[in-house]
Amino acid sequence: AQKITQTQPGMFVQEKEAVTLDCTYDTSDPSYGLFWYKQPSSGEMIFLIYQGSYDQQNATEGRYSLNFQKARKSANLVISASQLGDSAMYFCAMILWGAQKLVFGQGTRLTINP
């Protein structure tokens, strides 16, 4: 069975600092995708970044990068130069080849302080 673990319930960071949100996953399937989503208080899940299990390079999207360490089964999200608008819940999720469902972690609440 697939499982996602996010061990940081909450993180507090000063504006303009970089922040790393942790995510570890558990699967024996070699083919999978890893996603990070941002959920503001409004409730909508906003897609941030994707990493495929066979991708050789770490994914980057603007200020977001994914630190993918396959042997450790970790997929940490790095946000550079944090902004006040980055305050939200952040979810790590995984989908297996042949499966149709995203499996989410419990989330990390990120608060950016001015």
Add this chain to the structure above:
Amino acid sequence: DAGVTQSPTHLIKTRGQQVTLRCSPISGHKSVSWYQQVLGQGPQFIFQYYEKEERGRGNFPDRFSARQFPNYSSELNVNALLLGDSALYLCASSLASGYTDTQYFGPGTRLTVL
């Protein structure tokens, strides 16, 4: 381009009633997935439909059903509502149903069961 839309935004029902939630995917997307998010938790997978066929079902009772229409929009029905069905219901669309297909979420329908 318009994103995923969901209606209604909010809904209040009483125990035992039935509810229908609606979702319109991003233009060109053929897959729709439904998730339930209880307060304080990550979303849980309910259904996925692709090309009007059910491709996956989560661990939810038969009171939950869904369908996808020829225009790829979708409805989620919940019968005999229980207090525990109170949650944010999220719809996501993707081009197809593979593990490399990013799921884009709508704003959600917040259901309260009294």
